[in-house]
Amino acid sequence: MPLHSLLPLITTTHTLFLIFSLLRSPTFSTAHYNPSPSTPSPLISEWESARATYYAGTNPRDIVGGACGYGDLDKAGYGKATVGLSTALFSKGQICGACYEVRCVEDLRNCIPGTSILVTATNFCAPNYGFTADGGGRCNPPNKHFVLPIEAFEKIALWKAGNMAIQYRRMRCRKEGGIRFAIDGSGVFISVLVSNVAGAGDVVGLKVKGSQTGWLPMSRNWGQNWILNANLKNQPLSFEVTTSDGAILMSYNVAPKSWKIGQTFDGKQFD
Numbered sequence: 001m002p003l004h005s006l007l008p009l010i011t012t013t014h015t016l017f018l019i020f021s022l023l024r025s026p027t028f029s030t031a032h033y034n035p036s037p038s039t040p041s042p043l044i045s046e047w048e049s050a051r052a053t054y055y056a057g058t059n060p061r062d063i064v065g066g067a068c069g070y071g072d073l074d075k076a077g078y079g080k081a082t083v084g085l086s087t088a089l090f091s092k093g094q095i096c097g098a099c100y101e102v103r104c105v106e107d108l109r110n111c112i113p114g115t116s117i118l119v120t121a122t123n124f125c126a127p128n129y130g131f132t133a134d135g136g137g138r139c140n141p142p143n144k145h146f147v148l149p150i151e152a153f154e155k156i157a158l159w160k161a162g163n164m165a166i167q168y169r170r171m172r173c174r175k176e177g178g179i180r181f182a183i184d185g186s187g188v189f190i191s192v193l194v195s196n197v198a199g200a201g202d203v204v205g206l207k208v209k210g211s212q213t214g215w216l217p218m219s220r221n222w223g224q225n226w227i228l229n230a231n232l233k234n235q236p237l238s239f240e241v242t243t244s245d246g247a248i249l250m251s252y253n254v255a256p257k258s259w260k261i262g263q264t265f266d267g268k269q270f271d
Helices: 014-022 087-093
Strands: 048-055 082-085 100-106 117-124 145-149 164-171 180-187 187-197 203-208 214-217 220-221 225-229 236-245 250-256 265-268
Touching: 014 048, 087 117, 087 145, 100 145, 117 145, 180 236, 180 250, 187 203, 203 225
Parallel strands: 048 145, 082 117
Antiparallel strands: 048 164, 082 145, 100 117, 100 164, 180 187, 180 265, 187 225, 203 214, 203 236, 220 225, 236 250
16 A cells, blocks of 8 residues: 555644653653543444544554553553554544444445454644645544554455445443553642443543542643642552443452553443
8 A cells, every 4th residue: 555545643743742652650640731621422333434544563552552641552461452543533532432333335346345443542643734625634524433443444445445435323332341541740730541341431530539638630741641739659440430321330449559650550341
């Protein structure tokens, strides 16, 4: 496939800084945007139209993890069943963790009949305003565009399909194990990356509770990274997760009193 048809998922300076921040450990990332609070919404069940392209398996974006902050997607448990979404779908990172069923349509020569894939939103396909939305700017608003790893793309279509028509719908996420809480921060600043969320998948609210505090609301920093200025050292930590369908799940004493920056802990899981 020609190089010019591979859409880079991360093109902006801010997002490149985000990537390098993810590779540093155990430091925390600074905010790159401050999206407005999201309101709960039901899962979508109807098929909708979009288009999709793919990126090559040698591309390093699966290692750095992209704009949702999950890090190495293989190590995080997402594997190649992932997708980068255009601006019209990405919702400034709110959608990170949501799951979609995707199928190839219309292209009778290149679609693999009767197949579909289930993918998790883990990245952002940045717009390219050097092109019009219908003249090369595939991820420009208002286009609904999916960028898939070639391993996922080839489960529903031949690689030569290129920029193909697809249908997609929101699906409930199926995950193994509990919700993961990766703790980062410094001093009285704490950052928590929430991943491996079943059910709706996309988290719209996170609270943390120490043994010496009540429930403290955290703020979204970027992707599924949540932050709070509070001294929670030497306290076992509990978490309350709210997803976009309004479901709430509490996991008590997820992290022990001896928790350290850089550690990841498993909580309960949505059904």
